[in-house]
Amino acid sequence: MDSVAQRLSVVGAGAALELRGVTRLFGALAALTDVTITVRPGERRAVLGSNGAGKTTLFNCITGDFPPSSGTIRFFGEDITQFPPYERIRRGLRRTYQISALFPGLTVQDNVYLACRGVSRSRFSLLRPGQNDALMHATETLVQAVHLAGVKDQRVAELAHGQQRQLEIALALAGAPRFILFDEPAAGLSPTERRELIEILTSLPAHIGYIIIEHDMDVALRVVESVTMMHNGRIFKEGLPREIESDPEVQQLYLGGGHE
Amino acid sequence: MSLLQSTQFRPDPTTPTTRRALIRAWPEFQNPVAWLVALILVIMPLIANGFFLIEIFATTLILGIIALSLMFLAGYGGMVSLMQLTIAGFAGYMVAVFGVSGNANISLGWPWWLATPMALALATLFGTLGGALAVRTEGIYTIMITLAIGAAFYYFTNQNWAIFNGHTGINTVATPHFWGVDWRADIAFYYVTLGVAAICYFAVQYVSRAPFGLALQGVRDNSRRMAALGFNPNAHRIAAYAFAAFIAALGGVLQVWNYRQISPGSVSVGACIDVLIIAVVGGITRPIGPFIGALIFVLLRTFALDVLIKFGLDGNRFRLLIGLGFLAIVFWSSDGVIGLWERWRRRSASSTQRSDGGRHG
């Protein structure tokens, strides 16, 4: 599936995602200050940090929802700092939103179909999909993968919160993702739904890396191999899950509820 | 709209899938009222005289087509464009300029089958360029910039004599004659407008469920998320303007054939706003709305005068009537007449249910 050129670029650049000195200002407020991160292809990482630490802003800079005020962002070796969001998505980046950003007036199926269309060609097609449309099949598969086949013809506005979160994830899995950003996917989920979420995350193909923002350490540390701690818009500590868990400074600041 | 089609309509699961897909795609094939309306429209020349055929029905269909282009933009794209009549008027002017008219110093005298595609192409280009300007803005600013384009075009036609012949406009525009038929004769012209209106109606209906239309609704609901799915929202918006411009241009060509003349009065700011009123009164969530709005508008415009005079009022007050009607509709229903109709049907359905329940319980 990977072209030779693609593999070479991965080999040449090494990192799936590489941020250098990324800063984002909101007026006088520095939501991100000089953030430098390197993530390998296929790596799975958690970003932890208290409310307002800048985690979501980090995602927004990576996807281009907000451009960074300074710094550079490379995706599989390519400098994407100036790219609009859709160009980044077309290169294999995906994201979910902390607050579900779905199309409430459309059905579950239409939501997922749009996601599949967005990363395919012919986004402007004036022809309705036929019975054997490949994207229709991809849509069906994806709807099933997130356990929403039973409600696929329902409008998204009518779904329960947990189902909307599942749909968020389905939208991020469309096409051929290479790297995914999950923004608190477990927020507000029941224990059963959490288990389903962990199952989805752990069963992703090995070449797909991701960053997950998650307050629940039980979820976060079970699905990642590395952890980045953020505080006040800065990277504060990086390491293996068990190192972070047992770090006294981290416990003081974050786990001990040291919200500022 | 897609959400209405896909949710309100739950086909019987035993129907074969191909039929189900067909029904889902074309809900009106299931609706006996739609068949009845279609039948009446087709046999209209047997019922109505020339005056009704042209002054009421053809005029309604033409205004409906132009308002349909606004419905497409506003309903599916969330973009309220006030320049749709301007695009139609531009197409009309181009038919007159490239084709044959009484103003031989201006018209180039091309045959209709060359002048018409030229007019459609230029008007679509005009609408697309206007759209490219308008998509940089949102909400009220879209309304303002498209209104500004409409006003600028109106003043330009007034002042430009070389192409637009100033405030006198272009008169006795030739209409198509071929296969031994005068296509501007009452019955033939009625069928031409009916055919074009039907094509536009079904095209909008079809495209609303095609990937392009679905994506447009996605852009309307959440353009940021659409960008995070790989879509370029502004490219979709501009493409929607182009599609709508082509529909408006078709309406404009029919309009200049209908009146056989075009002048700045046809593209005035008031006329631009009439199109908005037509679409809103009819309802902008479904393609049938603009046609209903146009029928109400044309009936009021044609008959309010006589009625008002009968009551001893000034006949020119018909605009006041339309304005009051507009106010009432906007006040009572955000979805125009079809919204009112649907609410009434739902209420009567639930009240029959209730009375049934009362009898049995």
Ligand SMILES: Nc1ncnc2c1ncn2[C@@H]1O[C@H](COP(=O)(O)OP(=O)(O)OP(=O)(O)O)[C@@H](O)[C@H]1O
């Ligand atoms: N669009 C914005 N405009 C102004 N300030 C913003 C904006 N987005 C974020 N901020 C500010 O930037 C800081 C970081 O916010 P961010 O949403 O990145 O935090 P977070 O780590 O995701 O927090 P949470 O755990 O609550 O989601 C906060 O102080 C927030 O108020």
Ligand SMILES: [Mg+2]
């Ligand atoms: Mg956040």
